[in-house]
Amino acid sequence: MQGQPVISVRELSTRFGSQVVHEELELDVSQGEILGIVGASGTGKSVLLHEILGLMRPVRGRILVLGQDLAALGDAARRALQARQGVLFQDGALFSSMTVGQNIQAPLRERLELSEELLGHLAGLKLALVGLPLDACNKYPAELSGGMRKRAGLARALALDPEILFLDEPTAGLDPIGAAEFDRLIRGLQQSLGLTAVMVTHDLDTLIATCDRIAALVDKRALVGTLDELRNLDHPWLRAYFDGPRGRAALRAPLEEA
Amino acid sequence: MADAWLTSVERDERLLVDAGGGWTLAELMGLDRARAALVAGLRPAGGVARIGLESMDRLDTAGAWLLHRLERELAERGWRVELAGVRQPHAALLDEIRRAHAEPAPAPPRVNPLVRLVAGLGQGAIHALDEGRRLLAFYGQTLIVLARVLVEPRRLRLTSITHHLEQTCVNALPIVGLIAFLIGVVMAYQGADQLRRLGAEIFTVDLLGIAILREIGILLTSIVVAGRSGSAFTAQIGAMQVNEEIDAMRTIGLDPIEVLVVPRMLALMIALPLLAFFSDVLGLFGGGLMCALALGIPPAQFLAQLDAAITVETFLVGLVKAPVFAFLIAMVGCYEGLKVERNAESVGRLTTQSVVVGIFLVIVFDALFSVLFSYLGV
Numbered sequence: 235m236q237g238q239p240v241i242s243v244r245e246l247s248t249r250f251g252s253q254v255v256h257e258e259l260e261l262d263v264s265q266g267e268i269l270g271i272v273g274a275s276g277t278g279k280s281v282l283l284h285e286i287l288g289l290m291r292p293v294r295g296r297i298l299v300l301g302q303d304l305a306a307l308g309d310a311a312r313r314a315l316q317a318r319q320g321v322l323f324q325d326g327a328l329f330s331s332m333t334v335g336q337n338i339q340a341p342l343r344e345r346l347e348l349s350e351e352l353l354g355h356l357a358g359l360k361l362a363l364v365g366l367p368l369d370a371c372n373k374y375p376a377e378l379s380g381g382m383r384k385r386a387g388l389a390r391a392l393a394l395d396p397e398i399l400f401l402d403e404p405t406a407g408l409d410p411i412g413a414a415e416f417d418r419l420i421r422g423l424q425q426s427l428g429l430t431a432v433m434v435t436h437d438l439d440t441l442i443a444t445c446d447r448i449a450a451l452v453d454k455r456a457l458v459g460t461l462d463e464l465r466n467l468d469h470p471w472l473r474a475y476f477d478g479p480r481g482r483a484a485l486r487a488p489l490e491e492a
Numbered sequence: 493m494a495d496a497w498l499t500s501v502e503r504d505e506r507l508l509v510d511a512g513g514g515w516t517l518a519e520l521m522g523l524d525r526a527r528a529a530l531v532a533g534l535r536p537a538g539g540v541a542r543i544g545l546e547s548m549d550r551l552d553t554a555g556a557w558l559l560h561r562l563e564r565e566l567a568e569r570g571w572r573v574e575l576a577g578v579r580q581p582h583a584a585l586l587d588e589i590r591r592a593h594a595e596p597a598p599a600p601p602r603v604n605p606l607v608r609l610v611a612g613l614g615q616g617a618i619h620a621l622d623e624g625r626r627l628l629a630f631y632g633q634t635l636i637v638l639a640r641v642l643v644e645p646r647r648l649r650l651t652s653i654t655h656h657l658e659q660t661c662v663n664a665l666p667i668v669g670l671i672a673f674l675i676g677v678v679m680a681y682q683g684a685d686q687l688r689r690l691g692a693e694i695f696t697v698d699l700l701g702i703a704i705l706r707e708i709g710i711l712l713t714s715i716v717v718a719g720r721s722g723s724a725f726t727a728q729i730g731a732m733q734v735n736e737e738i739d740a741m742r743t744i745g746l747d748p749i750e751v752l753v754v755p756r757m758l759a760l761m762i763a764l765p766l767l768a769f770f771s772d773v774l775g776l777f778g779g780g781l782m783c784a785l786a787l788g789i790p791p792a793q794f795l796a797q798l799d800a801a802i803t804v805e806t807f808l809v810g811l812v813k814a815p816v817f818a819f820l821i822a823m824v825g826c827y828e829g830l831k832v833e834r835n836a837e838s839v840g841r842l843t844t845q846s847v848v849v850g851i852f853l854v855i856v857f858d859a860l861f862s863v864l865f866s867y868l869g870v
Contacts, residue, residue: 330837348521354598355557356557361597395517426584
């Protein structure tokens with residue numbers, strides 16, 4: 235489904251001191267797609283994500299999220315925009331002083347007036363959606379495994395029913411089976427909830443299993459296209475990425491499954 | 493009418509429910525009230541209930557869940573539920589919600605606050621005793637390693653000791669000196685204020701000499717060092733623990749107690765007596781300055797009076813406590829550091845605890861020393 239871009243980044247430049255990370259970077263994310271951001275370490279994948287989230291200000295350039303220019307937003311508009319996007323940070327970033335249930339309810343309590351009964355039901359619903367058992371609700375993040383923490387983080391990211399979901403390395407630190415399950419979970423949720431998702435990832439399997447399009451950060455810009463389009467581009471980094479031993483293995487797998 | 497609605501009419505044994513508008517999280521509270529009212533107003537005998545979604549504009553997970561709840565509750569009361577007019581994206585979402593089969597999250601268990609208070613007190617006491625036992629075990633362990641190191645002096649890490657000596661002693665001079673000086677000033681002033689009423693101002697010098705040399709100098713220095721170096725030990729070792737450096741050490745055959753704890757302990761045991769001496773000198777200097785400026789006791793008279801009031805013993809009684817306090821502070825600092833778990837939160841918690849326990853032990857042992865000295869008659 236291709237429609238109006240949900241996120242569009244125009245002429246974005248980022249610098250740390252004299253080190254240029256992005257230069258004239260352009261990126262569009264369409265409604266209802268999953269876009270994967272890849273790139274070598276230090277190419278500014280996480281920086282780009284932080285800029286789109288408004289956690290960091292770019293040196294130059296415009297970022298429009300859901301049609302609104304981030305730089306021009308007032309506090310109230312920014313808060314309203316934040317409610318329409320959910321973020322899963324790398325290790326879940328759950329609040330360690332709260333139980334999983336309280337973590338999921340935290341954005342709901344902050345934004346809406348809901349009864350305790352409804353809050354309990356909603357927390358149970360989100361837990362069920364991300365495939366966590368109900369007894370995880372009263373556990374603290376420290377008592378959960380890495381995979382469960384990510385699921386709980388995803389449940390919190392989905393608490394406000396966002397239109398855009400940002401995922402930072404969703405499968406990093408998971409075992410291959412857990413990672414594959416997480417890929418399926420994200421794909422399934424994206425389809426049933428009609429989300430637009432942007433994920434930063436290193437994981438080729440995740441990229442192939444979940445993403446509709448890929449943005450590769452090379453030479454301080456973004457090369458955007460479907461997997462096949464990028465594979466046909468003649469760029470040394472893309473060649474090394476897709477045609478390396480790991481890339482070939484990951485690309486073979488879906489064919490064998492079919 | 494609101495942006496979202498849920499209404500129903502009964503016609504020819506059929507219940508016609510109209511659900512429409514934006515069934516989203518923002519409308520959930522109102523829609524849930526409408527659902528409760530609808531279900532409460534139903535007659536018990538069932539029939540066919542038709543839920544029409546023809547005018548449903550938006551549906552999110554919260555709205556879909558509420559719809560599912562209504563569906564279930566109608567079914568439980570014997571109605572045969574039909575959904576009509578479901579559009580595509582909504583159908584997929586409803587299927588997902590039905591599949592997830594959510595149950596309400598259990599509320600956290602509630603405990604009577606009185607019971608919790610008593611239980612907390614008991615747990616706290618047991619925990620404190622347990623902690624004391626483990627700290628004692630750690631002392632023993634360290635002393636064994638120390639004995640091994642002294643037998644085999646090449647295991648003594650001189651570079652590390654020197655580094656920690658600089659950190660804990662040289663770098664602490666300004667703050668320790670300033671505090672001692674100011675306390676000397678305050679004590680001279682307050683002491684003189686009281687003694688003047690008896691016409692015994694000159695005894696301010698005796699007060700200063702004995703109090704600073706025997707107690708204040710060393711106690712104050714120990715408290716500052718516990719706050720400054722004890723916490724630093726915990727934070728340093730704790731950060732290494734978070735980073736798995738301690739485990740890495742063990743796997744290559746390095747003993748963390750030998751590498752980390754012994755050098756810090758020895759450095760602090762050298763540093764604290766030196767700092768205490770420095771603090772004695774500056775405390776007396778501050779007191780003397782105050783005597784000269786505000787009380788009219790000239791330096792020569794101050795020194796003569798001081799000479800008569802104190803002996804070397806007075807000074808040594810204070811100083812002999814320093815290595816013991818240093819040992820306590822270093823041990824607590826390192827022990828708490830090694831106790832850190834693999835999360836950043838525990839570093840902060842244990843650093844605080846290291847300072848509190850360190851100061852507590854210093855004051856307890858100071859009291860024990862007082863008892864001991866009064867038995868010995870010094």
